[in-house]
Amino acid sequence: MITRTLLLQMAGSRQLEHFARHNRIANAMAQRFIAGETIEQITEPVRQLNKRGFTVSLDFLGESVTSEQEIAGTVDTYLRLLQNIRSNELDANVSIKLTALGMDISPELASRNLQRLLKAAAPEIFVRIDMESSAHTDATLKIFRDIFTADVPLKNTGVVIQSYLRRSAADVEELINLGARVRLCKGAYQENATVAFPTKDEVDANYVRLLRRLMEHGVYPGIATHDKKMIDAAIQIKNELDLSPDKFEFQMLYGVRRELQEQLVSDGYRMRIYTPFGDHWYPYTMRRLAEKPANLKLALTSMVRG
Ligand SMILES: Cc1cc2nc3c(=O)[nH]c(=O)nc-3n(C[C@H](O)[C@H](O)[C@H](O)COP(=O)(O)OP(=O)(O)OC[C@H]3O[C@@H](n4cnc5c(N)ncnc54)[C@H](O)[C@@H]3O)c2cc1C
Structure with a gap:
């Protein structure tokens, strides 16, 4: 049987x-x-999402x-992306993975690259570190x-916490x-x-616990889930x-549960669509397939034929 575990292994x-x-x-x-x-290619789809009331x-x-x-190519693409957001007046921020900025070579390299992007994005474009x-x-x-927290801090950035990790309660308090x-x-x-809760019930219960802490005491939490x-x-x-609904935002992935995305916007909530682009789509797509068992059979058949 094709399991989530197998698909996540295949993703790597x-x-x-x-x-x-x-x-x-x-x-x-x-x-x-x-x-x-x-x-x-993505400018028009983003404009269309904005028109329908979504941020991106x-x-x-x-x-x-x-x-x-x-890595240098990635930094360059993000710099051009920031320019594109400004020149087309898109209602969009950016998300970045630090391993794409060189963290597996050296944390210092990733940090330098990130600082360069944060300076280019400041003051108005927010940069989320995935x-x-x-x-x-x-x-x-x-x-x-x-x-x-540097002497001259760059504040137009934030991070992501995963409720499946046992450490996350402590990380949330620190943040x-x-x-x-x-x-x-x-x-x-x-x-x-050893590091993550193994069952969905535990992951969900921890999500709600952390959500409550962030909504009570955090700064503008991003509630990223498709789970009703x-x-x-x-x-x-x-x-x-x-x-008030402007104190937080819901976030969902491009192409996932579109009706629910529309519903939340029409109910007056803020909704940001995480919108990936580029040709390195394989690991990202495999993680999405792992989240939706109904797509597994089709995915594997296409791999085997390939
Ligand atoms: C905006 C955003 C940013 C994210 N950033 C990160 C990150 O930085 N790091 C990280 O580890 N993870 C990230 N994720 C992925 C996240 O951790 C989960 O893997 C993913 O969102 C599935 O969890 P869920 O909350 O939707 O709940 P689940 O319990 O997995 O799903 C709930 C329901 O949503 C639907 N659903 C969920 N996923 C899919 C899908 N791919 N296709 C179709 N239907 C689906 C199904 O109907 C499912 O029953 C992000 C997710 C979002 C929405």
């Missing part, structure tokens, strides 16, 4: 990535989750990069903390104390039970605390 395979990138069906399947390959977070796909040339596997959590939070903006998600990587139960919990907490 360079060989399968090579197969998939040359497979027509796999390419077609990825298009559901990816807005385009180039900055030029743009992610240039790429992770675990160890070629300095590729959270990757637990092997990267400490390094990611340290880079964020150092930049956010609340720093006054940092947090996106809360469940977590998308394959993790060991988590969304209902957020609305209940908002009502209990008598918060």
